[in-house]
Amino acid sequence: MISQAVLEKNRGSSMIRQMFEQGQVLRNKYGADNVYDFSLGNPDLPVSAQLTAALIASAQEGRHGYMNNAGYPELRAMIAGREQQRSGRPVTEQGVVMTVGAAGALNIILKSLCNPGDEVMILKPYFSEYLRYCENCAATAVPVDCDPDNFLPLTSAMEQALSPKTKAIIINNPNNPAGVVYDAAFYEQLAALLSRLKQPVYVISDEPYAQIVYDRTTVPSLLRYFPNGIVAYSWSKSLSIPGERIGYVAVSEDCADYEDLCQALVFCNRSLGFVNAPAIWQQTLLKLGDYQPDLTIYQQRRDLLYSLLTGLGWDCYKPEGAFYLFPRSLEADDQAFAQAAAEEHILLVPGRGFGMPGYVRLAYCVDEAVIHRAEKAFHRLTERYRS
Amino acid sequence: MISQAVLEKNRGSSMIRQMFEQGQVLRNKYGADNVYDFSLGNPDLPVSAQLTAALIASAQEGRHGYMNNAGYPELRAMIAGREQQRSGRPVTEQGVVMTVGAAGALNIILKSLCNPGDEVMILKPYFSEYLRYCENCAATAVPVDCDPDNFLPLTSAMEQALSPKTKAIIINNPNNPAGVVYDAAFYEQLAALLSRLKQPVYVISDEPYAQIVYDRTTVPSLLRYFPNGIVAYSWSKSLSIPGERIGYVAVSEDCADYEDLCQALVFCNRSLGFVNAPAIWQQTLLKLGDYQPDLTIYQQRRDLLYSLLTGLGWDCYKPEGAFYLFPRSLEADDQAFAQAAAEEHILLVPGRGFGMPGYVRLAYCVDEAVIHRAEKAFHRLTERYRS
Incomplete structure (x- = not known):
């Protein structure tokens, strides 16, 4: 059985x-x-041809061994620099962990944060796997209703959903499936709401679609608006490589329990069985640098x-x-x-x-x-x- | 916090x-x-040069999209054929799931099998991450003492460790850290012990070192000796690619709750956040076929x-x-x-x-x-x- x-x-x-x-x-x-x-x-x-060239160059180098469970330091430093520039907050190599895609990122984040019974707010419409990821660490997913006209969460519903057990909120930005981009005004409103709470609530953005935006829309920097922000990113959608499983987690030094959290993320990357993000894709991304297709x-x-x-x-x-x-x-x-x-x-x-x-x-x-x-x-x- | x-x-x-x-x-x-x-x-x-060539050829093909969460059917069929030949039991594509290394394999196996509180026997000396993997699915690891002269488990200790809650046994063969190879005689003895129990006990072999054996030693086929055997394999050690995270799970059609187990493995591969094994490594392994360095x-x-x-x-x-x-x-x-x-x-x-x-x-x-x-x-x- x-x-x-x-x-x-x-x-x-x-x-x-x-x-x-x-x-x-x-x-x-x-x-x-x-x-x-x-x-x-x-x-x-x-x-793109650039990606294939970087991948082949990495294959020719033949480096396929273990690295630090957090990933190659030089790649993490590159990403940290980018997140620091985007957010205006201090982000260093220590605050970046390379992951097995955004799914791996979300699982190590939730496992690092949640005690059994902790609550994680998710915004309707939500990617249904969030329910599984919460279950994986015995946390309770708390769905929040949205305004059906613009798919933005109802403030009243968010207020009602918050409790002393709220540990985190997951924001999928841009949102799958609605395609809505949660804008700076929403982030400001949410930040004001959270600032009234006694406990720190971690705000997790699941951002694999951050580069797929239209009509001069931009996705606001999560870390800029939330000291306790945690970015989960994947190159699956922006580089058309969803079968390869490569992403990262990024937190700034302003985050509550920063040192413990950084260590916990690395520990969970190993102990949940991911171990590390695939080596050749880390090397390929380092070669691609700031390239965007x-x-x-x-x-x-x-x-x-x-x-x-x-x-x-x-x-x-x-x-x-x-x-x-x-x-x-x-x-x-x-x-x-x-x-x-x-x-x-x-x-x-x-x-x-x-x-x-x-x-x-x-x-x-x-x-x-x-x-x-x-x-x-x-x-x-x-x-x-x-x- | x-x-x-x-x-x-x-x-x-x-x-x-x-x-x-x-x-x-x-x-x-x-x-x-x-x-x-x-x-x-x-x-x-x-x-090896063969591996690098196969990897580059795969990179040139540019296939990096999602596939079935279980992996590419043609690769799974190739592995199934190999496991069937090795074991003499019916193993088909359905019984093979490609994983993010052996660590990913063990986590989806344990999650698929264990209710909270179920017991998983592990043999001293054991790879310490087994303790974490059991915790991940709220199972209880039950370590079993060995004979310090040959590192084989003491039969008396195994008998004592079995209970109505025993769901599985993990056998790391060859063993890390002792280097002992559990031989056919041990498998026969264990099979006899398990056959006296009322419930099916799944026997999981963690086999990343199966090809690294000395003095004409061979690792016996787990599936041959145990109808409820589950193989967890990784190419990390045999191909020198531990940073790349590629492995598989294999079960035979003789396994208890076979259909449910196969579906559960695929479900857990997705829901634990692995999603699928890295695409390019699956393609590379298919090209390598029976190649062994x-x-x-x-x-x-x-x-x-x-x-x-x-x-x-x-x-x-x-x-x-x-x-x-x-x-x-x-x-x-x-x-x-x-x-x-x-x-x-x-x-x-x-x-x-x-x-x-x-x-x-x-x-x-x-x-x-x-x-x-x-x-x-x-x-x-x-x-x-x-x-």
């Missing part, structure tokens, strides 16, 4: 897997070109899909970042709606997986041709609800 | 870190050539260091595998002995870190020149205890 908790949670999560499997069945039956898969946040942009193509796709859906009358927030649309489903039951979409060969994810039933998520990190080909299917799907 | 448990455990583990830091101080003071570092299991063998050089080093120490009168088991010696310390207090060794510029790890005070571990994955240079220091250290 395996773990009872894992057995139950795995069965609960199998709805989405069934959707993926249905997608595979559809592709086999109708051909890949006739299935419009908006279900997965897997960047379709190829990696051109990500403006995602804006064209956003505009295309957003115009298509709103043109059909869908109720949809226009994202300022990330590569997802999160419209209301055309019937109240988002899962039934996702099934109807699948019948039109459109794959999308029900909003209940993000804590918001009545919505669906479409990932537009797909070729524009897919969006064009899907046009008629979206028309047919919409027609179903006009009768 | 960060997590109380992490704070305490991190402080407890800082003895070894202090040793490493002392090593750095020594190197800075006396020069790297005059410090003899036997503390870390970081293979010094360079990676020549590892016989470790035998020369074993012979050299073993002769040196036993020639000085140290009481030391002659390892059949891995790249560690685990002699008795020359005074009862292994930590004081490690300090005395450090004063002679020899870095080694006290046995209490492996559940066996009174011993020390020396890793001989170092250049032979280091062993030769250390000769006089070992003489001086030994002399200290002759007066």
Whole structure:
């Protein structure tokens, strides 16, 4: 008999897997070109020639041994300099730990911070894996409702959600799935709210989409607004390397229990079984330095899909970042709606997986041709609800 | 205030870190050539030209996206074929999950299996991280004493350690730190013991050193002897790539709760934050196929260091595998002995870190020149205890 908790949670999560499997069945039956898969946040942009060159150069150097569990000092120093410049707070090599992606980063952060029963506030709509990450360290996830017009958390809901047990808040900025960018005004408001509490509350930003922003939007520096800020970053989305698992944690010296926290992060990186971030990707990032690929193509796709859906009358927030649309489903039951979409060969994810039933998520990190080909299917799907 | 448990455990583990830091101080003071570092299991063998070529070819292909959380099907099928041939049991792609090293493998296995309070037997001397991995899923590690002459577990101790709560046993084969290879006779004896129990007990082999064996020793196939066997493997040691984090879990179709276990492993790979094993290393391993580098050089080093120490009168088991010696310390207090060794510029790890005070571990994955240079220091250290 395996773990009872894992057995139950795995069965609960199998709805989405069934959707993926249905997608595979559809592709086999109708051909890949006739299935419009908006279900997965897997960047379709190829990696750049610069990245491949840096990766090959690293491979030729042949350094694949253990390093400090926190990562190579020179890479951590480079990132610390960047975070210090961005935030205006003191960030040094000690405050940066290289991780197995943002998922690894969030797990070592939560494990480092939380006693069993501590509460972690998460903002709707939220990435559902946050629930698992909280469970992993026996913390309690406390979801906070948002204003459905702009997906910003309701201040009243945040105030209500705070308790003496609140240890941390996770902010996914830009937000997956809504595409909202939490702006400086929101950070100021939250900082004011937290300053009235007796205990320090750590504010964790999960920022893999920080470089994927539109219309001159910028993601405010978390560390600038929150002394107890903790950045979790991943290059998965910005460099199109989600299968490689490379990211980092960064904290400033202003953070509560700074020395203990830095040591705890390294300890947890090792003891949770990550050990260290993959060596060759650390070396590759050091070689890439400040290089940033051109990500403006995602804006064209956003505009295309957003115009298509709103043109059909869908109720949809226009994202300022990330590569997802999160419209209301055309019937109240988002899962039934996702099934109807699948019948039109459109794959999308029900909003209940993000804590918001009545919505669906479409990932537009797909070729524009897919969006064009899907046009008629979206028309047919919409027609179903006009009768 | 960060997590109380992490704070305490991190402080407890800082003895070894202090040793490493002392090593750095020594190197800075006396020069790297005059410090003899036997503390870390970081293979010094360079990676082979074949591996680098396969890695570069993979980099040129530019595939870095998400795959199934279990890994690429073709790689899993290749490994399944190998495990089936080795064990004679049915092993398919479904029974293989690619992991972030053996540490990742062990964590997803234990999380998949254990309810809080379940017991996991570990065999002295044990890799101390097993204690952390058990804590991660709220399981209780139950250490079992060994015969100090051959480091094989005492049958009486194993019988005593079994309880209705026993969920699993971890066998590190070849063993770090003792270098003992648990042989077929031991596996048969253990299988007989387990067959008398009412509940299935999963037998987990942690096998990163399986290819590093001497004098025609072979590591018996775990899956052959145990229907409920679970293999955790890593290429860290055999390919000299411990910084890259790539390994796998393998189970046969004969395993209790096979379907549930396979799904749970994939679920835990994702939900614990590993997500998947690094893509480029999966591709590289697929290209390498059955390639195995020549590892016989470790035998020369074993012979050299073993002769040196036993020639000085140290009481030391002659390892059949891995790249560690685990002699008795020359005074009862292994930590004081490690300090005395450090004063002679020899870095080694006290046995209490492996559940066996009174011993020390020396890793001989170092250049032979280091062993030769250390000769006089070992003489001086030994002399200290002759007066």
